[in-house]
Amino acid sequence: EAGVAQSPRYKIIEKRQSVAFWCNPISGHATLYWYQQILGQGPKLLIQFQNNGVVDDSQLPKDRFSAERLKGVDSTLKIQPAKLEDSAVYLCASSPGASYSYEQYFGPGTRLTVT
Amino acid sequence: SQQGEEDPQALSIQEGENATMNCSYKTSINNLQWYRQNSGRGLVHLILIRSNEREKHSGRLRVTLDTSKKSSSLLITASRAADTASYFCATDARALTFGSGTRLQVQP
Numbered sequence: 001e002a003g004v005a006q007s008p009r010y011k012i013i014e015k016r017q018s019v020a021f022w023c024n025p026i027s028g029h030a031t032l033y034w035y036q037q038i039l040g041q042g043p044k045l046l047i048q049f050q051n052n053g054v055v056d057d058s059q060l061p062k063d064r065f066s067a068e069r070l071k072g073v074d075s076t077l078k079i080q081p082a083k084l085e086d087s088a089v090y091l092c093a094s095s096p097g098a099s100y101s102y103e104q105y106f107g108p109g110t111r112l113t114v115t
Numbered sequence: 116s117q118q119g120e121e122d123p124q125a126l127s128i129q130e131g132e133n134a135t136m137n138c139s140y141k142t143s144i145n146n147l148q149w150y151r152q153n154s155g156r157g158l159v160h161l162i163l164i165r166s167n168e169r170e171k172h173s174g175r176l177r178v179t180l181d182t183s184k185k186s187s188s189l190l191i192t193a194s195r196a197a198d199t200a201s202y203f204c205a206t207d208a209r210a211l212t213f214g215s216g217t218r219l220q221v222q223p
Contacts (some may be wrong), residue, residue: 004157032130041215042119042203042205042214042216043203044184044213044215045211045212059210064214081187091157091158100145100146100167101145101207103148104158104160104211106157106158107157107168107181108156108157109156109157
């Protein structure tokens with residue numbers, strides 16, 4: 001079974017520029033998550049989708065971050081404009097169901113550096 | 116603030132020794148999960164323990180949960196160099212909330 005795919009793996013941009021990340025979850029997984037992991041910390045949930053609907057986006061900085069999951073499969077996360085503090089690894093994960101009793105499957109992440 | 120906090124922050128042991136990591140959390144949970152993250156990689160699920168369970172085993176892993184103390188421990192027996200990674204506990208108080216992790220270094 002193919003895992004969670006993410007691209008790009010690395011991205012370097014200047015502050016105030018925009019950037020987009022892409023995620024393809026495991027086939028059949030209805031729930032998709034985006035996490036931000038700052039160096040030395042654990043992942044922090046940004047947004048959770050159930051199919052193509054948003055379940056939880058309470059920790060998403062909506063003035064600069066946006067995410068969509070069209071057709072309930074692939075998802076994109078965008079930052080516009082980027083700030084220095086957005087430098088982090090952005091992880092996508094998927095699970096078969098919305099309950100947190102399900103194991104989450106993580107992609108390799110996109111390492112973003114904002115200069 | 117993060118729900119779970121691991122202790123110690125870093126641990127260095129010799130191959131063959133046991134490694135114990137602890138996790139403390141603040142609010143009631145339904146279950147607690149442990150994940151491993153190798154350098155530069157995504158997280159890999161290790162084990163899930165439900166709030167009505169006290170101990171669970173998976174291969175060389177042993178997890179305990181004490182809901183009265185709001186704490187959990189992960190024991191890796193007979194460690195190997197390949198166990199070198201960061202280990203995170205995650206609780207489901209609201210969203211799946213991760214601690215800051217324990218960085219384990221196993222010296223060959």
